[in-house]
Amino acid sequence: MMNIVIVKDLIKYAQRAENEGLCKHKSGNFSILDRSTGLVYITPSGFYRSDLTVDDIVISDLKGNVRENTNLRKPSIELSMHLKVYLKRPDVNAIVHTHSPYATAFAVKGIKIEPVTSEAYFYGKDMEIVPYFEHGTEELADAVSKVIKHVDVCLLKNHGILTVGDIIENAFLKAIYVESVAMIDYLSKTL
Numbered sequence: 553m554m555n556i557v558i559v560k561d562l563i564k565y566a567q568r569a570e571n572e573g574l575c576k577h578k579s580g581n582f583s584i585l586d587r588s589t590g591l592v593y594i595t596p597s598g599f600y601r602s603d604l605t606v607d608d609i610v611i612s613d614l615k616g617n618v619r620e621n622t623n624l625r626k627p628s629i630e631l632s633m634h635l636k637v638y639l640k641r642p643d644v645n646a647i648v649h650t651h652s653p654y655a656t657a658f659a660v661k662g663i664k665i666e667p668v669t670s671e672a673y674f675y676g677k678d679m680e681i682v683p684y685f686e687h688g689t690e691e692l693a694d695a696v697s698k699v700i701k702h703v704d705v706c707l708l709k710n711h712g713i714l715t716v717g718d719i720i721e722n723a724f725l726k727a728i729y730v731e732s733v734a735m736i737d738y739l740s741k742t743l
């Protein structure tokens with residue numbers, strides 16, 4: 553059985569992330585793990601967030617066995633990255649992956665965002681930089697899962713960012729705050 557509360561929450565924050573400018577068009581992906589059933593709800597691959605309905609959300613178990621989707625959607629190509637993070641972090645039940653511009657600029661350069669304003673406390677101030685691997689590969693999933701044990705934020709080299717949380721709202725807020733701290737850090741350095 554699909555948990556409709558989880559599905560609606562996932563769509564709400566995926567669309568909110570788009571409205572806040574964290575990701576555009578078809579980039580970025582979002583998931584929630586229901587620990588009571590071991591099922592992961594993830595946004596579909598190559599699909600506009602503004603068009604998402606409950607029947608577009610894809611459900612997988614933690615081993616990557618994907619259930620047939622009502623609207624025949626495929627899971628995000630980053631499903632494996634999400635699953636490997638859940639396996640490493642028993643405290644994490646939601647993952648947000650975006651290509652938000654300021655944070656991604658730091659990721660491109662491989663420079664950590666300095667905790668220059670108080671929003672950084674919300675995500676624990678620190679982050680890891682994950683080396684570049686092609687989108688959707690096991691290598692990328694492995695590289696993220698290797699470092700996610702110690703931080704709630706990863707900068708993915710030449711790609712984007714990943715944040716985790718106990719609930720989707722918190723993973724989303726971390727992504728928001730990482731982007732705003734990155735912007736302030738960048739702007740203040742250029743003054």
Ligand SMILES: [Zn+2]
Nearest residue numbers: 580687711712
């Ligand atoms: Zn991406």
